[in-house]
Amino acid sequence: MRAVFDAATTAAVPPIPVIGPVGVVAVRQWVAAVILGSVGRPRLRRFTAAQWRPVLCLALVFAGMNLSLYMAIERIGLGLAVTLEFLGPLTIALAGSRRRVDVAAAVAAAVAVGVLMRPTPATDYVGIGLALLAAVCWACYILLNRAVGRRLPGVEGSAAAAMVSAILYLPVGVWVLWYHRPTLAALGCAVMAGVLSSAVPFLADLLALRRVPAYFFGVFMSVNPVFAALVGLAVLGERLDALAWLAIVVIVTANTAAVSTTARRAK
Secondary structure, eight states: OHHHHHHHHHSSSHHHHHHHHHHHHHHHHHHHHHHHHHOOOOOOOGGGGGHHHHHHHHHHHHHHHHHHHHHHHHHHHHHHHHHHHHHHHHHHHHHHOHHHHHHHHHHHHHHHHHHOOOOOOOHHHHHHHHHHHHHHHHHHHHEEEHHHHSSTTHHHHHHHHHHHHHHHHHHHHHHHHHOOOOOHHHHHHHHHHIIIIIIIIHHHHHOOOTTTOOHHHHHHGGGGGHHHHHHHHHHHHOOOOHHHHHHHHHHHHHHHHHHHHHHHOOO
16 A cells, blocks of 8 residues: 555655645645545534544645655655654554564664665755654654544545545645746646545555554554665665665565564464
8 A cells, every 4th residue: 555655646746846845745635625525425513522533634734745745855755754653653663562573564664764864965954853853743643543543433634634635725825836836737737646646545454453453553654764765766766775675675684574574474
């Protein structure tokens, strides 16, 4: 499901210079709200206070995760931004497991991510900080999605969160698009990203997080940086040095070890 996210994120990168990260994210949130609202049809008036709390938190996290990620991509590129964002599910993996193999795999992946963050003359620390903020949001997103799934039936909670997030972006989004008039191509890419990297993964994540432990989901999603690096190389021409690719190999190995041992234990 996150492979779809990476491909769609790439589709949203070209409009960034035209309408900026805020404009891209605003269009994404509006498209996701329309789709998820039509599918979920949340009965908002029937929500209790206990149901609204995780929904509102998820809406804030969803909006913050997307905005911080796109702002990071604008500064440090797709591969590095998504790799750093991966620290969110990695933290869930490390906190949720007590087995030595899982802990070792998570630590190895964390060291590899540290290598990718090593200081260089061209290091953009603001971009790194934004990517780390996206990581915090992704970790919260995993936990809140499970809470929403437990308290609300179907996809009502997801739809409500998407709608609230879209409302939050309405004033600033309209202002940005008014002063940075989008081209038809830029708007089309942003809409495509809204469908493929917001609505579809949001529903898929919700269904997955209701059926698998949060730590397993986090470890399994650690393959995401590999997809991002490959997509960035193939589509955007973003090149990584040999040490960075070695770090990615370590991440893949750690992810494979953790997932395979979890699967054997389940059997």
